[in-house]
Each structure stands twice: as C-alpha cells, then as structure tokens.
Amino acid sequence: MKFMRFATRACPAGVYGLLEGGDTLSILRGGLLDPVEKTGETVDMADITRWLPPVDPPNILALGRNYREHALETADTPPKAPLLFLKATTALIGHEEAIVLPAAAPDQVDYEAELAVIIGRTARHVPRDRALDYVFGYTCGHDVSARDCQAGDGQWARAKSFDTFAPLGPVVATDIDPGNLCVRMRLNGETVQDQSTADMIFDVSFLISYLSRAMTLLPGTVIYTGTPSGVGVARRPPRFLRPGDVCEVDIEGIGVLRNRVVAETI
Numbered sequence: 001m002k003f004m005r006f007a008t009r010a011c012p013a014g015v016y017g018l019l020e021g022g023d024t025l026s027i028l029r030g031g032l033l034d035p036v037e038k039t040g041e042t043v044d045m046a047d048i049t050r051w052l053p054p055v056d057p058p059n060i061l062a063l064g065r066n067y068r069e070h071a072l073e074t075a076d077t078p079p080k081a082p083l084l085f086l087k088a089t090t091a092l093i094g095h096e097e098a099i100v101l102p103a104a105a106p107d108q109v110d111y112e113a114e115l116a117v118i119i120g121r122t123a124r125h126v127p128r129d130r131a132l133d134y135v136f137g138y139t140c141g142h143d144v145s146a147r148d149c150q151a152g153d154g155q156w157a158r159a160k161s162f163d164t165f166a167p168l169g170p171v172v173a174t175d176i177d178p179g180n181l182c183v184r185m186r187l188n189g190e191t192v193q194d195q196s197t198a199d200m201i202f203d204v205s206f207l208i209s210y211l212s213r214a215m216t217l218l219p220g221t222v223i224y225t226g227t228p229s230g231v232g233v234a235r236r237p238p239r240f241l242r243p244g245d246v247c248e249v250d251i252e253g254i255g256v257l258r259n260r261v262v263a264e265t266i
Helices: 068-073 128-134 147-153 157-161 204-212
Strands: 002-008 015-021 024-028 038-044 048-051 060-064 083-087 099-101 113-119 135-142 171-173 182-187 190-196 222-224 246-251 255-263
Touching: 002 024, 015 038, 083 157, 113 182, 113 204, 113 246, 128 135, 128 204, 135 246, 135 255, 147 157, 204 222
Parallel strands: 060 222, 099 255
Antiparallel strands: 002 015, 002 048, 002 171, 015 024, 024 038, 060 083, 113 135, 113 222, 135 171, 182 190, 182 246, 246 255
C-alpha cells in the first residue's frame, strides 16, 4: 500500500490518503499508524493544496557513512559500527516545500538522498531476524547538511538540523524489500546519486536491531539510513546547493520527493 498526507481546501489541517492507482487517493480516517479505514471520499492529486510530511516523528535518527562507496569518496574508512546522529524534528518539511539555505551557513549546504524507515510499533531489544516486523513503511528522505558546520562543530547536530533540513515523503510504501532499492538524487534534472541499498554497510534490519538495543524506538520514529556516493562535497570542484536548485529524491518502488532551494530572508 502507498499512503500520503496532504491538505486540501476542504481539509486545510491535512488528512491521509491511500493511493488507489493513477492520481486518485481514498481519504482515510485517523493517522498513518491507525488501522486503515476509508471514509468513502476520494480526492484527485490536482486538488491537493499542500503536501505534508507523512509522519510526526518522536525522533529522527540518522546514519552517517553507511554506503561503502560514499565512505570511500569522502576519504574515510568504513565505520566498524553504525555512526548515529540525530536531526531535530523541527527540520522536517514535506514534498514541494522549500529547502532554505540558512543565513548563518549559506555556502556549503549539501544534498543527500536517503531511504527513510518509519517504525510502526515500539521496538526495544529487537533481534535482527525480526527487525523488519517493526517497520510500518518506507519513504524518501533528504538529509540536507551544512558541511562547514559539520566540519567545524566537532559534531553534526547543528549541521543536520537547520529548519527545512529534513525533507520527507510524500509516499509511504509498505510491503517492500529494502535490501536492493535504487536510490537516486537528481539536481536540476541531472542524476548525481544513483546506487542500490545493497551497498549499505549496515542494512535496515541490522540498524533497527542495533538502535533498539540503545534506545526505545517509538511508533513513528524515522530512521534516515545513509546516503550513496555522489554528494556535492565530494565533487571536484564541490557543488553545493544554490537558490533556484531543484532536488529530487527518487527511490525505486516508492516515489519522488521534490524540493526547491531558496535563500533565507531575515
């Protein structure tokens, strides 16, 4: 199934819909993690006024250097254990919303296409062979990163958590295998990242098991699972985001997350 969250003129606060085929969504009662109950109403995508993030996560967890080729392109040896950091939930935005280059760090903002996992039920001390049972679904994530802050701060929280630095959505797909999905980033129509999740150093089941042994993964928790090679900081010369750019995260079996880039005005 494919779920989406959106606002219309009739429902400005937002509702969930189930994609039934083509551009038609069946409106649902309740939230993403509730039992599926159709209202009997439908909406056409052309009538959507705003795409909303598909979930309100209690936490956004993210992994660094989790693709072999990405670790190599950044001149780092692959990590021996998952490299965890957190993104602020206030960084979350939806499909077609703007990524804002912050006035405090406008010059080295980078793109990172990622498969994002949404946890469906409370997970604690989960064995790896049961880890995927705790997943509700998968969506497109964009781990926007201020590279100068990332290098200068000594830790990554600020660099990864500026407002608008966590685009997510618009489709949540269930019942797919995360082990071999093509993850792409297109920048102004040019494909700059294109790699399979099979290149992950630590796969989704390992990550869920590992993280659940450190902290309780509450329903709705989002896990950004790392980015493939091809990031802007690794290009020669580096290619960072500029106002007017359009970023598209395209993940096989899920869909496309699109966001334009603007400068912050204060």
